[in-house]
Amino acid sequence: MSMIETPAVHHLSGGATDHHRHSSKRKLDEEDDGDFSDLVCVRMRKEEAVNSWSSSSGASGAAGSGCSVAVQKPRSHIQFFVRMMSAGNTIVMQAFPEDSVKSIHERIQSMKGIPVFEQRLIYRGKQLQWEQTLAECSIQNDANLQLVGRMRSTEHPQAWQIINDMVSLVYRLCCGETVHDSLKTIKGLITSYLNMTPRIDNESASGYFQIFMSSSAPDVLVMLYVSPYAGNKDCAESSVRHFLSSCRNTLSKALHGQCACVVLEFCKLLRRVGSNDPLYLYCRSTFGSLLETAGVSYAGSDNAKGLVLIKDIFPFVFELVNCLLMDLDSSMESHRAVGPLSNDVVDFTAFLVPLRTGIKEQQAVNGSMAQDKSNKDLLHAKEIEYLHCLYMQLLNKIDQCLQKMDQSLAGQEMMEGDNLYPGWSHYLSILKELYQISKLYDGAEEKLWSVLRRHRNVVCLLIVRYAKRTDEHQWILEHRFVTNFESRRHLAMMMFPEVKEDYEELHEMLIDRSQLLAESFEYIARAEPESLHAGLFMEFKNEEATGPGVLREWFLLVCQAIFNPQNALFVACPTDRRRFFPNPASKVHPLHLEYFSFAGRVIALALMHRVQVGIVFDRVFFLQLAGSYIVLEDIRSADPCLYTSCKQILDMDADFIDSDELGLTFVREVEELGQRKVVELCPGGKNLVVNSKNRDKYVELLIQDRFVTSISEQVSHFAKGFADILSNSKLQQYFFQSLDLEDLDWMLHGSEDTLSVEDWKAHTEYNGYSETDIQISWFWEIVGSMTADQRKVLLFFWTSVKYLPVEGFRGLASRLYIYRSLEPGDRLPSSHTCFFRLCFPAYSSMAVMKERLELITQEHIGCSFGTW
Structure with missing residues (x-):
């Protein structure tokens, strides 16, 4: 059963919403003052109670006096107040200290018609027993009692007890009474109440939230918030915040709908205080966050019960x-x-x-x-x-x-x-x-x-x-x-995790250059995906160099190995040797599918570390990773001969192709492990002749078998490896769908432009040298006379960057630096690739400097020559 008597306090909701955010906090108007006055001044002042006393003494004479009933007060009487939980008003009563509690119940019955056995008087959180006297209960002048239904009448008696204790305490504070550790007590009661609330959304849980609402807990807490007595506002704000944060953080998401209804009540009440009020703004934010998981309903829908309605959100x-x-x-x-x-x-x-x-x-x-x-x-x-x-x-x-x-x-x-x-x-x-x-x-x-x-x-x-x-x-x-x-x-x-700067979080690799591909595979393919999300720390065996520069070099070397046609994993496009797509014959390698997963991880890690590796994908490979359909125009680069043949078949005269001069059926020949075999493009394809009516279908099936079916496993494993590195593996197709092929080209390969000496110079600073020194003038003159390949090797020696970002030097993670070293003039330049530093002594002549620079720009020397 629900409580027979429930508190009815004047609600603050229903007023017009104040949309003016930047206006100063307004005082309540006269109408609002009346509402809050009803709340704050529920307890009648003593002199008002005396003035309302009528000539008719005793309970029977006072019964018709409405909300406030006064009894003549002899000198030895005590006066106290009984808050009517059902009627929302207060009775002013007088009695002798030796009167019994039961006699008070009987007088209430005569005045209000509530059966004695359905009454329960609460004072300072305790139920008063019938046989006790008022003196034994410590009832004194101006004491405040609460009248509620009996605990045995409710389904959740303990919850009612806790909330009524809290309401009683808050009510005493609103009346100006000082209560020791009031905030701690209120928070404790709120915590106890929420701890006993069921964690699943059912009728029982709904009953608990109904208790909170029926007891007018939101009303009295807001009443405390606007109370004029010192400390009450802070106490109320802290208590409300505690309730809201506890609802959001301790209760399951299944109960957020029930929570939202309570928070909505707080919002309605506090909006009348002011739309800029901090507690209102906090309640509003909490209400919104709960709604994201709670959902809403509209009036008249079957599931409207227990949910916030659309009309409640509009304001x-x-x-x-x-x-x-x-x-x-x-x-x-x-x-x-x-x-x-x-x-x-x-x-x-x-x-x-x-x-x-x-x-x-x-x-x-x-x-x-x-x-x-x-x-x-x-x-x-x-x-x-x-x-x-x-x-x-x-x-x-x-x-x-x-x-x-x-x-x-x-x-x-x-x-x-x-x-x-x-x-x-x-x-x-x-x-x-x-x-x-x-x-x-x-x-x-x-x-x-x-x-x-x-x-x-x-x-x-x-x-x-x-x-x-x-x-x-x-x-x-x-x-x-x-x-x-x-x-x-x-x-x-941003679909990738953010690379960490803390070396302790990075995935460490120690690799032998002579076993680059095999050892890299073990470190990357065998690792748990989460261990790669922080980034990589790379070191070559028997070399002192470490750091980002070495990592950039490793990416370049391992990608060259993965896409090397000799390893049979990928095939280069005949018309553009930078572009690759999976090799249908890759199964010659027993671990080929695992290596495709490894390749996907490496490419994703290179993108995550923003390293241009000089490798780009063919269109057919890119489109399959994006989940797109392959059509004739997409195969132009991957297989120019097949593209031309298909175009000719589609453009041929209908009569000629129907004459079967070409002798085509729905099959294609495939060379696998040195042997040729015939693959049917559809069931019964050997006996299905290509004609003018089905040639479009023939070309479509031919393309699908050649560039989709034959490499579907390879593409799938590459995509899986790539997805392992993303923050959310489900974003794999979406990553490629969000880009144009040219975008991915620029991200993986970088700029195609010849290295500009002027741009290079504009992004270089000096330490130990100045821009006007003769050695610096010689240096840029020598760089300007280099071939494009020599400049790439010099840049790689300097930074471990072989392919600039599409923005040029501006797109690098740092400016470049030339340091003056104190070594003898016969020493070669050195570099610190992690910090983009090139170091060389003050050479005695331009000829000496040119000789030293030409030496380090030889491919076999310039690569892997940096120190750290």
Whole structure:
């Protein structure tokens, strides 16, 4: 059974929402003062109680006096107050100290008609026994008692006891009473109550939350928050925060729906205090975070019970949109403007997630679009239409912001590390939410992409500067026309874990150069994927050099070995020897599939460490990794002869091909382990002649067998190895889908341009030398006369970088340095590749310097010559 008597305290909800975020905290108006006065001043002042005394003495004479009943007070009487939990008012009573508790129950029955056996009087957290006297119970003047139903009438008596004890204590504090360790006691009661709450979402758990609401616990805590007595506000704030954080952190997600209903009540009450009130903002954030897992429902749905309704969320969304509109205005005003606050954006996102879900469910049930004004039965149609209006307001405002941003950056080349307006930092998050809303309304998405296309440059800058690993970016990568290579690369790179700087977390490798491929395979292929996520630490046996420079060298060497055609794993494209795709005949190696997984891991690790390895994929390989279908035009580079043949078959005269002059059937010949065999492209393919009607199908099946079926296992294992390195292995196909083939070329191979001496010089600094020294002039003159290959070897000797990023020297992780060494002039240059340092002594002549540099730019010397 539920409690027979429940407290009824005046609720603070129901007032208009205050959307003006930046206004100072207003005092309550007269109407609000009345509401709070009812709460704070439930206990009648003593003089008011005396004044309300009527000439008619005794309980029977007072019965008709309404909420406040006064009894004539002789000198020896004590006066006390009984809070009516059901009626929401207080009885002022007088009695002798020697009167029994039972007599008080009988007087209450005569006044209120509540049977004695259904009454329970609580004082200082303890139930008063019938046989006790008021003196024995320590009832004194102005004591406050609570009248509730008997514990045996409720399903959860212990929970009722705890919450009523808490309400009683809070009520005493509201009346100005000083209670020792009140905050500690309230928090302890809250913790005890939540600890006994069931951890699964069932009727029992629902009953516990109903107890909290029925006992008016939210009301009295907010009453304490607005209480004028010293310390009460801090006590209430700490108690409410404790309750909310405990709900979120200790209760299971299955109960978040029940929690959300309670937190919603807190929000409604506190909103009347002020929309800028810190405790209200905290409650609002908690409510939003709970909704992300709790879900919502709409009125009339079968599962509406126990869930927050759509109509309950709209006021918060409206409030937050108004906040964002004003903050976006301020973000355009000056360099110092902070713009939208992080909490507001997070809350906005949190409320929109369940709101969109609820609207979609409603649309599915009603079978109509949200903005269909003709559907008179559509629930919350006005609110949904208003959400569309809010969407348009926000979109127009963000359009203005992006335009202002574009104007502010006009003519500037933004470099990494350059300061941007702090107010711009949340634009991208707001745009993502606008995208989510746009999918609810016809034509709204097109308007959004029109805005983003118009401001493509600043959108890309926002992505590079503010996109976070924790965000979800699929929404913008699906529309690559509003991005550029730099922004797509940035988003793709965030699918990898972040390389750690702490060497103790790195996966260590000690490899013999003579056993490079086999030992690298053991270290990488046999490792648990998680152990590779922090990054790699590399060292060659019998060599002192360690650090990032050695790691870059290892990546280059191991990739050269993996893609070496002699190892039979990959085949180079005939027209572009940089491009590779899996070798259908790779099974000649017994561990070939494991090596493909190893290759996938190595390539992913190279990308994660931002090392250009000089290897690129053929289109057929790239498309299969992206899960895309292969068509004729995709095989042009991989097999030019087959491409030409297929084109000819498709372009031939229909009569000629129907004459069977070509003698083609649905088969293809394959050479495997030195033997040729015939493979049918479809069941019965040997007997199916190619003609003008089925030639399209023949070409399609031929391409699929040659470039899909024959290498499907190899591609699958490579993809699995690649996925092992991503933060989320499920993102493997999405990684390749988010890029163009050219993007991946630039990320894996780097720049195709000849090394520019001027760009090189512009990104070099000096230590021990100055730019005007004769040795520096000689050096750049000698570099300028080198061949392209010699420059690559010199750069590799200097940095262990053989292929520059597509941005050139600007894209390197550091500037380059030339150090003056104190060694004799006959010594060769040395390098510290980890720090991009080239060291050489002050050579006596340009001829001597040129001789030394030419020596180290020989391929067999320049590689692996750095010290560390």
